[in-house]
Amino acid sequence: MVAPLKVGLAGLGTVGGSVARLLQKQESNAPESNVLATRCGRPVKLVAVSAKAEAEMHALGIPGLRFVPSPATLAADPEIDAFVELMGGAGDPAKSAIEAALSAGKPVVTANKALIARHGVALATLAEKHGVALNFEAAVGGAIPVVKTLREGFAGNSFERVYGILNGTCNYILSRMEGEKLSFADCLREAQRLGYAEADPTFDVEGFDTAQKIAILASLAFGVQVDPDAVFVEGISSIMPEDLEAAAELGYRIKLLGVAVRTEQGIEQRVHPTMVRLDSPLAQVMGVTNAVTVDPAGFPPITLVGPGAGGAATASAVVADLADIARGLRAAPFGRPTEALIGSRRAPMQRHEGGYYIRLAAVDRPGTFATIAKHLADEHISLESIVQRRRNGEPHGGSSPDSAQTPAPVILVTYATTEDAVRKALSEIKNRGVIAGNPQVIRIEKN
Known part of the structure; x- marks a missing residue:
């Protein structure tokens, strides 16, 4: 019997809890029903966790887990084979924990878009130095496999453009404004009541969340260094119901898009409200759903659509990354060696x-x-x-x-x-x- 991949998990919030339960569900199945083990050729077993309080681990009701108070200590623990970081945040403790895991020669899976957008190149360099994987499918697009699509599915293709709806909060607000003729303020309050928007929604509605995600996709598609400061950003707070009404009359729909496109001046990266034709795939994407269109050179664009957030959707992407590690697969984090990534600068809009x-x-x-x-x-x-x-x-x-x-x-x-x-x-x-x-x-x- 092939030994299981023993996993340490830091962060037991919505996504972390969903990952833990998904792994436990597979492990508790009969061998013939454990699709994860069947696909990987070995079991994937959660053995240790780190969280703000040990009570969070006990609340999962998963027997046999070991609690480690320090995420960095867990990351370097010789009893784990792979480390999953789901704490969030662009700095410590997430950053130091991932660095500890990579330095100890352990592959890492993270859903932390802020950390990858800000420190992704440095972390990828460390992963390459120690010959281990740094996987972050869940950082962009939730359950949509856009990272693997760009990094591996189109390994032999160049790209003209990558663009999409990358923030469910903004898409929900614009959908409600259009469909129910409501103001931005009214729709924002409803999004907050339903839990789609934070108490302070600035990061979402002013486009900064989308900027981090399109910076990651631009690196994967065009080989530029990840830098959210190189992205031109405008949010949706200035959009009025009359703009949405006029757009419909003109044959368009307004979406907040993240766009990375090849131009004669270099790679342009931008986030802003955008008019898209009503007959386009992105115009059909409503509510909290995300969508990404990749435009490879030589044939028509391909659009990927799916849930962009939530525990189950994000956990699916995290476990898919763990499955690659269990299979022994490793790709350069950004699809090419970090030394081959070119510098990035703010788009000359x-x-x-x-x-x-x-x-x-x-x-x-x-x-x-x-x-x-x-x-x-x-x-x-x-x-x-x-x-x-x-x-x-x-x-x-x-x-x-x-x-x-x-x-x-x-x-x-x-x-x-x-x-x-x-x-x-x-x-x-x-x-x-x-x-x-x-x-x-x-x-x-x-x-």
């Missing part, structure tokens, strides 16, 4: 090319549209469509007595142009006093 949705509150007086058109033309911006919407409360087919004093909503959709051109034109338009407030600008992503 002024060079980004694509179409744009622009919503203006135009002052109702002679010459307004001529001024807007002139400054767009000065920056060589061509318009695909112009829509002047009725003012709120204005009767259909008529105007209210004070309508001349109320700015009129105007929606512009441009053909492909540059970020720099759009920003310059809108700055000049605002300086001329022909619009009220700040323009809303949303990029249109080509399918």
Whole structure:
């Protein structure tokens, strides 16, 4: 009988508890029903855990577990073969525990996107030095096997673009705003009530969670060093119900996307609200679901869709990584040696090319549209469509007595142009006093 892979697990929160129960369920099955052992050619056995309190281990109800108070001590324990880190956080104790495991020659599995985004290259270098695996499938996309897809499934392919919906909280909020005509604030409160959003939702709704994930995917796809600071980031808090309504009328849906794309200037990495065509795969992804589209050179894009968070989904990815270790499989963490990874820098968004949705509150007086058109033309911006919407409360087919004093909503959709051109034109338009407030600008992503 082949000896089991003995696992030490640090962190018994939602994901850690789910991993422990999944491993125990497989171990308690009859040999012929233990699909994990059958697929790996050996059992995978959880033998020791570390948590904030020993009571967390006892609450699992799994007999025979050994409790180790210090995660770093567990990581280097000679009685374990592999270490699983599910504590979270970009620094210690997660970082020091993983370093201890790798230095002791033990393979590591983690779901810690913050740690991989911030210290992934250094940890990968340490893993390569000691000839062990550093697996992090669960760090991006939950149950979606996007890390293996990029690192191993397309090992012989280059990529043009990787992009997707990588934050379930934002996708839930935008879906509810569109479907029920609710405000961002109302949908955020509901997401918090349901547990989809944190008490402080900034990290999710302002795009930083997605930035960490797209930085990891960019490294896997394009061989750049992981650096979330190189990602241009905008969140969804400025999105209004009227933007979602206008998008639908124009044949689009608004999603928060993380995008990494090859350009003549290098690898552009960005996170922002994006208009995607209603007939595109990403437009069909609603609620807390995640989706990632990979665009290999030479054939059409492939979209992977699935649950992006939650105990069961994330535990599935963690155990899949453990299965690779049990089989004796090891790939370079980022698909190539760390010394081959190229430097990364913040995306020069002024060079980004694509179409744009622009919503203006135009002052109702002679010459307004001529001024807007002139400054767009000065920056060589061509318009695909112009829509002047009725003012709120204005009767259909008529105007209210004070309508001349109320700015009129105007929606512009441009053909492909540059970020720099759009920003310059809108700055000049605002300086001329022909619009009220700040323009809303949303990029249109080509399918």
